[in-house]
Amino acid sequence: MHKGNAIKGEYMRYHKVPDETVKRLPLYLRYLQSIARDGRNNVKSSEFADSLGINPPQVRKDLSFFGGFGTPGVGYNVKKLLHQLRNILKLKKTNKTALVGAGDLGSVFFDYSGFSQLGFEIVAAFDKDPIKIGTVKNGVTVEDISKLKTLKRRGVRLAIVAVPAGAAQETVDRLVEAGVVGILNLAPSYISVPKKIRVISIDIALDLARLPYYLPLASGK
Amino acid sequence: MHKGNAIKGEYMRYHKVPDETVKRLPLYLRYLQSIARDGRNNVKSSEFADSLGINPPQVRKDLSFFGGFGTPGVGYNVKKLLHQLRNILKLKKTNKTALVGAGDLGSVFFDYSGFSQLGFEIVAAFDKDPIKIGTVKNGVTVEDISKLKTLKRRGVRLAIVAVPAGAAQETVDRLVEAGVVGILNLAPSYISVPKKIRVISIDIALDLARLPYYLPLASGK
DNA sequence: GGTTGTGAACCACTTCACAGCC
């Protein structure tokens, strides 16, 4: 029991799954979707590896955390693995997602094929700017931020935060209060949340900022 | 010699600096900028830690890779550390950056304060859509993608790629040919480049996709 | 007393090598 073996849905989870493995699963899923569209039925770890820049044993180990999905000497069945990955990642049914902040950056996500392909749908949007409130984008009406509290009733448990840095912590606090349990934060600020809540932050400027470090010194000039 | 000790600019680099440390340096820099605006002169590792969600020894170890910037019993001098970090990260002079893909996502970056605060400036933009070519955003004229090759002459060595997934590899190949050595890739695709070139990829849908994995199963209903 | 800087211990993840299976 304390070893962590357990049946979860249709797959087994042995011990603890490394976070890094979880990061790669969506990558595998997307690759499978693309080769499924090409009509492929079977795939081996070395193909994942070549296409995604990962080592073959890494792919096999990642998948084996959830049970043996492959066939020795053959590879993995594309349809079956797709099904399993969507199951593991809880992407089987559409994940209703709220968007907070309908500015330049936030608006990108109203109609973002990367999201819909993986089963996410923006079903609500909020902003505090009166000019934006009431406008409709891709079928979603921008609401006043005070309406956040309706999210629980509407069954929305995920949110994307695209507000200015100064408003991020407050926004997240309100989302948590509204029953949101998973947050994708695009604001450049550290967010503190209760243990039960999961925050994934993307900080574009921060990633850009470490690029020069690796570069050779500018030549001549 | 083989131990890697070397004088680099004004700071020393002992052995190899972990990639994870380099990722945190811009975080430290941004925090320093914010407390410098508040007029603070001194800061200790535990303050970084509290504000950024990092352990104090981690902060000290990160900084110590580049030499002793602090004073035992006192902390770090804000101005001096700011200077050192900007130096280490090669952010002393403005980094001229090209933007490829002037669609919804790319356009966000024409006037992105997160970039300018850290010393980046978008000085050129490219797209293949004839309708966008010739338009001016924030003082930058969108050029045809065939003009990429002028970047070397213009002294641009960094680029942000915000094109559709299918066009990403080709775009990057052309950028490399044009002398760009550091790339921030926002397209959801694996990019292969020569060893000398540095690519940092941000894949927003991929990050969103692992959020449901961590969530408790939906209650009731 | 307070805080830095750092070797050493610890931990997590990756890679390897090969047994097992088709």
Place this chain on the structure above:
DNA sequence: GGCTGTGAAGTGGTTCACAACC
């Protein structure tokens, strides 16, 4: 023969504990 699954070895990064210093 070919490819998966996995214990074991290797690697990289974090945390600890404390000596050194102000």
